[in-house]
Amino acid sequence: MIRTGEEYRQSIRDDREVWIDGERVKDVTAHPSFKPIVDVRARIYDLAHEPATAGVMSYVDPGTNEPNAIGLKLPESQQDWWDKRKAVDTVLNDIGGVVIRVGDETVGEMWSLYDGQDVLNEVDPQFARHIEAHIKKALHGDPFHVSANTDPKGDRSKRPQDQDPDMLLHLVKETDAGIVVRGAKYETAAAYANQAFVKPTIANWGDAELSDYALGFICDMGAPGIRHICRTGFAGRRPATDYPLANRFDEVDTLVIFDDVLIPWENVLFYRHTRAATFIRGTLHRYSAFPFVQRIEKIADMLIGAALFNVRQTGLDKQQAVQEKLAQLACYRETINAHLTASIALAEKSPAGLLMPNQSLLYTGRVQACSKLPEMIHIARELCGGQICVTPDSATFDAPGIAHWLAKYYSVNEDWVAEDRRRLLAFARDLINSDYAGHRLTFELFAQSPPFAHLAAVYRNFDFSGPLDFVRKAAGLSEKVMGKKKPH
Template sequence: MGLMTQEQYVESLRDGRVIYWDGDKITDPPAHPNFRVPIEVAKGDYDYDNPEKRGIITYETEDGELAHRVFQVPRTEEDLQARIKLAHNMSMVGGVTGVYMALLQIKDQVAELNPQYAENIENLYRYARANDLRGAEVITDAKGDRSRKAHEQDDPDLFLRIVERNNEGIVVRGAKFHISAGSLVHELVVMPTKGMRQDEADYAVSFSIPVNAPGVKMINRSFAPAELNEFDYPASSHHSCPEAMVIFDDVLVPWGRVFLAGESRLATVFARSLGLWERTMGLVAAAESAQMLVGLAQLVVEMQGKERDIGAQNTIAELVCYAEMIKMGLDYACKHYETTPNGMIHPNILAVNAAKYYYAANYHAMMRNIHDLGGGLVLTLPMEADLRHPEAGAYLRKYMHTKPDVDVEDRMRVYNMIRDYTADAYGGWHQVTTLQAGGGLIAQRIMMNQLFDMEGAKAKARRAAGIRPKH
């Protein structure tokens, strides 16, 4: 099929997929108001006619075909840098499609256990690339009682599981939570949520299935209503993307689409592979976000006439340090990349986890800083409708005045961006996903403890303390 046009992408969503949202059963996503902004955002990934973006979002495959760069397997540092640049020009829909890199990264390990599974990974990756399809990362189970294992739950379906194996494939039942852009993609790429023991073998399952497969249903939620005023909601009105709870109601997965079916010792490998690429893309977004927050903070301070205030300068310095540390962590991870046996390179895993941890662990403190600089107007600023009202607007222009060179409307726009981005619709989503996307803080702590050269550190500490090796 080759590259899709934006119009073809929109039409591809009319495939019979089952979606529930705000109490509606949606049969025609492009026609539903809830999908207006999300689809507009997703269409940007198919903007191949834009000469400024075409070189960034496409590449030539080994077969000489043109494909979206999200499918390019990094083989050199330049390839990796091209992927980072792509992330700056890609929506959430494109971002989650990075799940194919996670699969390809572990393909060799899968092949050692079952060559057919590895072949399935390669085939599904090439199928998605050739048809310009997008795939969602589908990993987090309902989990039920966290003190019990998957097979010990009151309801055995609280972790996605295999309920039947037959000549055609496997039949799965269960649900997956927090699936960003799930209703905007074409393939659901499912992985185990955690490592599984032998007695949990039916829960060690991975596969890819079309969104419109019989038995697949999605229940959507978004951080923002369908229609928002752009002046009052400068972030939410342009960035809305639904999160889905995906239900697998006895879904038949053909054997050709199965990557794991009961081989419990590989479950952890699958679960961890996704974290690396998701956290890397999260760092790209974090670096951009942090830079913008510094700019908003500086604008607020200047508009208040406090640019020489030592307290304000100190607070902005903290925000600058935060932004630079994220950027440096990402740069270090890419420059000190690692290579898989099959020649695929990927960012340094320890560095990515350390940078993601720093970003997430300090995010709320940075929000405190910007709210402290902005003051109460972050929440209490009147709406655009009041600014446009002949009487109320006059009062706003009079009492929102600070300096002759500060336009009141511009000042309101800055405050609206701070509120929306950090303390309202989009901001609420950001507060939670900063911590949880790519795994919570504990996930990064575990990876850092496992990957750090602890023996080298202990040896250095012994030498410093004068402890001699015992023979």
């Protein structure tokens, strides 16, 4: 059944080995670097129980007659996608910010493997049964599920066998109980998640010698041999009054060490199977790209809101040059909205009979959302003005002896008094100018894969036959020029 926030907190108090700032964390639910984002994830669980939001966040499973989370539901209709979209918006509006790694955007990667059951059956039919079992477990057990993709990689000019083999996660040995694996993965939110879908990074999986690296499995994030080594967090560095986003929504990234970890056979989805590795890398984001891009749409809303408030308070919104920049932000936002909406309206049946967003529209929307984001942030920075980088902190605004000067010079009119203006400038600074803002931008650019892989996904999924046939007819070419193979 759907868990409560407190049940989630209790589930990660499992004595897992988590390190941050050189110290081992006793309780990730209470540590200042983790508590804010753990509380956000707990809030998402609780929204499914509150009368005002339960109908948006959950549905009743016809097989069990129990409520399950909308985000984990297998998508079988357009309405399922509208419901998922509404649920994500409900969460982001409730918490007042954007969080990405909270589970609904990663469970779709298992659906992609579910679509590849014929590939799994090439190795052993039990692996297809395993993925189906884990999808049901996610539906009914409601774990916080993340995705582990990126390895440290080492020297990329060399094969992993020609350097320290642990640079890519690999098989150590098979046992009666399961497989033993060693290596490491980078994964956001792993230190406070329940489980991860671990799969290969981008590589040339056609090389049979890499087969020990072609692994896919579900791993308990508190399992023996797992160590979480986290980057320094942003929460708690400075007061929340000055950095309202960094203190609430920092999703801590982790280097997950697999130190000879036993993966039980029932958790193994494929291993030593390069075709399965190739399949999952090629289809990994056919579902998960949707909630990921939807969150960038909400970031666009934040950019528009921060910029528009800043120009309105001083009357600059009357200037045509300012309106044009606001229109650029609006066009960016609506381009994302259009791709998301159209990908549902023109959704496609998957090989396993699920309904996946129109792949060409979804992937082109992701390219637009990610590639244009730095430019849109800079437009918002221009509109917010130079005061976001020169305004004193909240303690200075409250200091006796100087507070009246700041009240004088930061008050614009009766509608915009100094404290509101300070809050807006602090929000804008944390959104587009702070250390946290720089981190978030890098994350958005690489979170699902690097830009070249985004374009590769578009190339694989765009239907080139239409433009080719149009030009063939317009130019009077013979049908032979079309060939028998698709260009991709």
